[in-house]
Amino acid sequence: MRKHGIILIMPMALFAGGKARAQDSCTWCHGDADRMKESGYPQFAFTLDQVRKETKMPATCTDCHLGNPHDKTKEGSHQGLISLYVIKSNLQAVRRGDLK
Numbered sequence: 001m002r003k004h005g006i007i008l009i010m011p012m013a014l015f016a017g018g019k020a021r022a023q024d025s026c027t028w029c030h031g032d033a034d035r036m037k038e039s040g041y042p043q044f045a046f047t048l049d050q051v052r053k054e055t056k057m058p059a060t061c062t063d064c065h066l067g068n069p070h071d072k073t074k075e076g077s078h079q080g081l082i083s084l085y086v087i088k089s090n091l092q093a094v095r096r097g098d099l100k
Contacts, residue, residue, distance in 0.1 A: 024069035025077045026061035039074070043086075 036045035
C-alpha cells in the first residue's frame, strides 16, 4: 500500500511546479523570439511547451543546464551554465558564443 502512495505522489510532484517553473529567467528570455533575435541568437528562442515536447521530460532548464534561473540579466542567468555546443550541418561542434 505504501509503495502505491509514493508512485502516485511522484508524478504529481513533478508536474505541480510546472506553472511556477515556467516563470524562470530561462523561459522569460528564451521564450521571447523578438528578444532572442535582438540579442543575435534567434536560433535559441523556444517555449517551455516546445522543450517538453522535444525532450519528453518535465525537467526545468536548470535541472540539466545549470545557470541561475532567478537572475534576468544575461551575465547573471548564464553564470554556472554548462557550455552549449551546436552541431553544424558539416558535423562540426561549435560553442554557442562562437556561432556565426
